[in-house]
Amino acid sequence: MTTVFLRQLNFYDASSVLSALRALVDAMGGMGQFVSPGERVLLKPNLLSAEPPDRCVTTHPEIVRAVARLVLEAGGRPFIADSPGLDRFAHVAAKTGMSDVARELGIPCEELTDPEPLSMAEGSLFHRVEVARQALLADKIINLPKLKTHAQMVLTLGVKNLFGTVVRQRKAEWHYNVGLDRGRFADLHLDIARSLRPALTILDGVEGMEGRGPGNGTPRHFGLLAAATDPLALDAAVAGLLGLATDDVPLLRAAKRRGVLPEHALAGDSPDAFAEAMRDVHIPALDSLHLIPRGLRWMGGSLLASRPRQNRETCIRCGKCVAICPAKAMTLEGDGRIVIDYGRCIRCYCCQEVCPANAIDFSKGLILRALDLLRR
Ligand code: SF4
Ligand code: SF4
Structure with a gap:
């Protein structure tokens, strides 16, 4: 103990x-x-x-x-x-x-x-x-x-x-x-x-x-x-x-x-x-990736899982997300767009973690939204 x-x-x-x-x-x-x-x-x-x-x-x-x-x-x-x-x-x-x-x-x-x-x-x-x-x-x-x-x-x-x-x-x-x-x-x-x-x-x-x-x-x-x-x-x-x-x-x-x-x-x-200070803390909702059978995980890597997205309004084009991305899935284009290869992305959230402008959002894919609904 x-x-x-x-x-x-x-x-x-x-x-x-x-x-x-x-x-x-x-x-x-x-x-x-x-x-x-x-x-x-x-x-x-x-x-x-x-x-x-x-x-x-x-x-x-x-x-x-x-x-x-x-x-x-x-x-x-x-x-x-x-x-x-x-x-x-x-x-x-x-x-x-x-x-x-x-x-x-x-x-x-x-x-x-x-x-x-x-x-x-x-x-x-x-x-x-x-x-x-x-x-x-x-x-x-x-x-x-x-x-x-x-x-x-x-x-x-x-x-x-x-x-x-x-x-x-x-x-x-x-x-x-x-x-x-x-x-x-x-x-x-x-x-x-x-x-x-x-x-x-x-x-x-x-x-x-x-x-x-x-x-x-x-x-x-x-x-x-x-x-x-x-x-x-x-x-x-x-x-x-x-x-x-x-x-x-x-x-x-x-x-x-x-x-x-x-x-x-x-x-x-x-x-x-x-008790009061700990009440209703905003806990991040995990997507349900672990509920996708292993054999279908390749789909999670393409269209169905949560996907990082650049918010172009707030992005300051610092390139930190590109530098940290362990899957080398991101590129910063000359016009300031971040292009993400979702087939390579491993949903590690590193890009969101290092972004100094809070300009990376994650949006859920189809299967995850359906699984989340079923869990409610
Ligand atoms: S979630 Fe991870 S792997 Fe995917 S784009 Fe961001 S840093 Fe790269
Ligand atoms: S880390 Fe954030 S601010 Fe920097 S380029 Fe990436 S999205 Fe833009």
Whole structure:
């Protein structure tokens, strides 16, 4: 049984964040339980892209600052690191406030690089996955996810944040390798999290995101900090607070199928304290691709599945969607049109995720609309 600790926090002012995080970690036995003097500690925030903290795409810098302080007090040597999908790391670090935190505390802030094979945990379904060398060499990992909805995977929380240790464009390659199969993608996330085994996961859910997450949703106040030693238990607990069942979330469904979903108990502030903030959150509706029989999936790849579309009114022609597309299904024409080869598209939502102008919409194909109707 894993205990997931909850704490209400409504603002990001430095002293409130530090005292709330200290109380949260003290309830778990204090930072000394997780970090020994002299240990190098990777602080792994969600640094998806170069966005300011108030867009709620990335972990708030005050959370990272406070956790770094607690690690320093315990005698550890923290460093902040992540691997954004597309944007230059220096730009991401500056825009998200991480450079300022690092400069003020005199700690490194660096890009995760140099992929090396991860030693896979027993029971893994993937046998060769490479993650950044810094994640493998760190004595401890403290995982600092952001609470966001996710158009492809419903939620991104503790487990998915660790997929960020896969270096840069290799994330898109994994999207391509697993294709349309969300369950397989969830299996990959599970294998990485279970193999990296972070010492501690602390979720920034003070202000999070609903709707078209993880990059183009709407900021939403949740007032939540959550912490646990097992990121999967934390994810299950937070999904429960949001009113989602195990089967609603591909990651939790995969964990249940594999018999690795941990039992969890809640401690700290009562879940009732979050009931109002968690009500009627805009959760992305997944299409029913998984209901199309395997033999007919080729049709899902052409006319019948959800299809990304460029909104030419809002598109700023930056080309990021074309650059990230793991299937090489997009081209930017001279007149500004994005042409998409739906036969190649794997519906990974990467183009929507990286679009800085929220100019990629998904529209449902025939079979999916019919299946959705049947499910109502
Ligand atoms: S077009 Fe978009 S959804 Fe399709 S494969 Fe490319 S990035 Fe993924
Ligand atoms: S990422 Fe968005 S804004 Fe940039 S070219 Fe693609 S659709 Fe247009």
